[in-house]
Amino acid sequence: MKHMSSLTPGYPHLMEEGVSSEELFQGRFLHAFRDTVKLPDGSTSTREYVVHPGAVMVVPLLDDGRVVVERQYRYPVRRVMIEFPAGKLDPGEEVLACAQRELFEETGYVATEWVRAGVLHPVISYSTEFIDIWFARGLTQHERKLDAGEFLDVFAATFEELMTWSREGHLTDAKTLTALLWLQNIRSGAWSLDWQVTGDPEAGR
Amino acid sequence: MKHMSSLTPGYPHLMEEGVSSEELFQGRFLHAFRDTVKLPDGSTSTREYVVHPGAVMVVPLLDDGRVVVERQYRYPVRRVMIEFPAGKLDPGEEVLACAQRELFEETGYVATEWVRAGVLHPVISYSTEFIDIWFARGLTQHERKLDAGEFLDVFAATFEELMTWSREGHLTDAKTLTALLWLQNIRSGAWSLDWQVTGDPEAGR
Numbered sequence: 287m288k289h290m291s292s293l294t295p296g297y298p299h300l301m302e303e304g305v306s307s308e309e310l311f312q313g314r315f316l317h318a319f320r321d322t323v324k325l326p327d328g329s330t331s332t333r334e335y336v337v338h339p340g341a342v343m344v345v346p347l348l349d350d351g352r353v354v355v356e357r358q359y360r361y362p363v364r365r366v367m368i369e370f371p372a373g374k375l376d377p378g379e380e381v382l383a384c385a386q387r388e389l390f391e392e393t394g395y396v397a398t399e400w401v402r403a404g405v406l407h408p409v410i411s412y413s414t415e416f417i418d419i420w421f422a423r424g425l426t427q428h429e430r431k432l433d434a435g436e437f438l439d440v441f442a443a444t445f446e447e448l449m450t451w452s453r454e455g456h457l458t459d460a461k462t463l464t465a466l467l468w469l470q471n472i473r474s475g476a477w478s479l480d481w482q483v484t485g486d487p488e489a490g491r
Numbered sequence: 492m493k494h495m496s497s498l499t500p501g502y503p504h505l506m507e508e509g510v511s512s513e514e515l516f517q518g519r520f521l522h523a524f525r526d527t528v529k530l531p532d533g534s535t536s537t538r539e540y541v542v543h544p545g546a547v548m549v550v551p552l553l554d555d556g557r558v559v560v561e562r563q564y565r566y567p568v569r570r571v572m573i574e575f576p577a578g579k580l581d582p583g584e585e586v587l588a589c590a591q592r593e594l595f596e597e598t599g600y601v602a603t604e605w606v607r608a609g610v611l612h613p614v615i616s617y618s619t620e621f622i623d624i625w626f627a628r629g630l631t632q633h634e635r636k637l638d639a640g641e642f643l644d645v646f647a648a649t650f651e652e653l654m655t656w657s658r659e660g661h662l663t664d665a666k667t668l669t670a671l672l673w674l675q676n677i678r679s680g681a682w683s684l685d686w687q688v689t690g691d692p693e694a695g696r
Contacts, residue, residue, distance in 0.1 A: 297571050300564040300642050311516040311523060315539040316617060318521055323566055331640045334521040335567035336541070336617070359505040360615040361528055362540035366502050367615055404658075408665045409614045410565040410572055412521060412541070416663075435536045437505050452672070453609075453682050458621075460613045460665040467657070467672040477658050 299326050302333070310334065338415035342385040343372040345403075345465050346395055347423040348442055353469070354393055354425070355448070355462075358438040368448075368457045370465050372417065385420040386484075391431045393440045398424030401479040403472075406464045417461050419468060421479055445469060504531050507538070515539065543620035547590040548577040550608075550670050551600055552628040553647055558674070559598055559630070560653070560667075563643040573653075573662045575670050577622065590625040591689075596636050598645045603629030606684040608677075611669045622666050624673060626684055650674060 302323040310318040320334045346354035353370075360367045373388035375381065382400060389395050403419040430440070448466055451457040471477035507528040515523040525539045551559035558575075565572045578593035580586065587605060594600050608624040635645070653671055656662040676682040 297562070297564065297644075300562065300571055300644065302564050302566050304566070310518055310521065313515055313523070313525060313539045314537060316515065316523055316541070318516060318518070318523065320518060321566065325640055326642045329640065332519060333566040334518045336521070357502070357505065359502065359507050360612075361507050361509070361526065361538040362617060362619050363612050363615050363621070365612075365615075366505055367612070369615075404660050405663055406665045406668060407565075407568050407570075407572070407663050409618065409620070410568050410570075410574075410664055412567060413614065414567050415614070416568070417665075435530055435534065437531050439502075439505065449676070449681075453676070455609050458610055458612050459615055460611045460622075460669050463611060463672055464665050464668040467668055467675070470672070470675065471654070471658070476654075 336413040342418045344389045345421045352442040381418045394428045394430035395425045397422035401481045541618040547623045549594045550626045557647040586623045599633045599635035600630045602627035
């Protein structure tokens with residue numbers, strides 16, 4: 287299976303090696319670098335990218351078969367987007383703890399069962415960001431605790447609605463579309479998840 | 492269908508309005524801004540984001556049922572990634588022309604039929620980037636013309652291989668996973684495409 291490994295040793299003809307790194311910019315949110323890299327042919331080039339702490343996305347499954355999604359205005363793309371709940375990792379935070387925290391803060395839901403499906407990389411050409419993909423079930427709703435300055439709607443949608451919105455171009459967020467690939471294949475039985483009971487249903491609060 | 496519109500008027504309680512904009516950084520590739528925005532409750536906040544020209548991704552369908560993919564080292568995530576061919580729009584370039592150019596330059600393939608499936612937004616929290624999703628068929632292979640400093644492998648994979656790599660975590664690029672959602676639903680007949688013959692098969696060169 288060497289041909290599909292993400293490890294470096296198998297592909298010396300593709301590898302780039304960092305030679306030096308300079309900080310381009312430290313904003314309140316964006317932290318950017320420009321690295322000089324040695325290319326496979328020995329020449330050098332530069333790579334500019336954003337350093338990101340990583341994030342977690344949650345696919346919350348309701349008992350009635352629907353899923354919990356959000357509607358949020360995203361300023362960079364100047365659109366109201368339909369998305370699964372997600373958020374950045376706090377320093378030192380475990381991914382499951384982040385998933386439980388973001389689900390609760392943004393939607394008010396607490397789940398008794400959690401499972402990690404996988405990971406996605408949203409923007410491999412200019413960010414270090416990864417998004418860990420988690421599914422949650424056994425949901426009960428409480429009062430959410432949005433961050434100051436955070437405005438988003440929470441609603442339940444059927445899988446069929448989400449697929450229609452995707453096909454028709456109303457749902458275009460790549461992390462959410464990736465989650466729908468997982469959801470479709472889990473629903474059909476092609477892919478499976480190994481659910482874990484988290485014990486205290488209040489643990490995620 | 493107002494509840495899923497991406498237009499602004501329906502959601503005044505979610506909208507953010509730009510008040511001012513300052514350039515944070517102009518690199519060779521990254522171009523970043525910090526805008527001050529008025530939130531729905533009248534308070535203000537800031538949004539930092541990268542301005543991107545937009546990009547096109549191509550799903551190249553071979554006559555034998557396989558698809559053409561690439562293996563490329565992506566420095567920001569320090570991994571060799573499996574991806575569909577893609578690239579940024581040149582200034583003033585039409586998306587189909589960009590799709591044809593990128594497919595040819597990166598893989599050497601020229602296609603006789605093209606169709607636009609949709610669009611995805613890879614990183615709605617801090618980039619303006621969109622990626623237009625195109626499918627191509629009627630492929631013939633020629634000699635590719637990689638940009639200087641570009642190193643990537645081109646190979647053919649079955650749909651089943653790509654799905655296995657996705658499930659097992661060897662394929663984690665969000666644009667490619669989104670394309671697989673499209674491919675899966677087109678293959679099953681749930682979603683359809685309206686193919687256009689481009690005429691001269693050399694037109695994409």
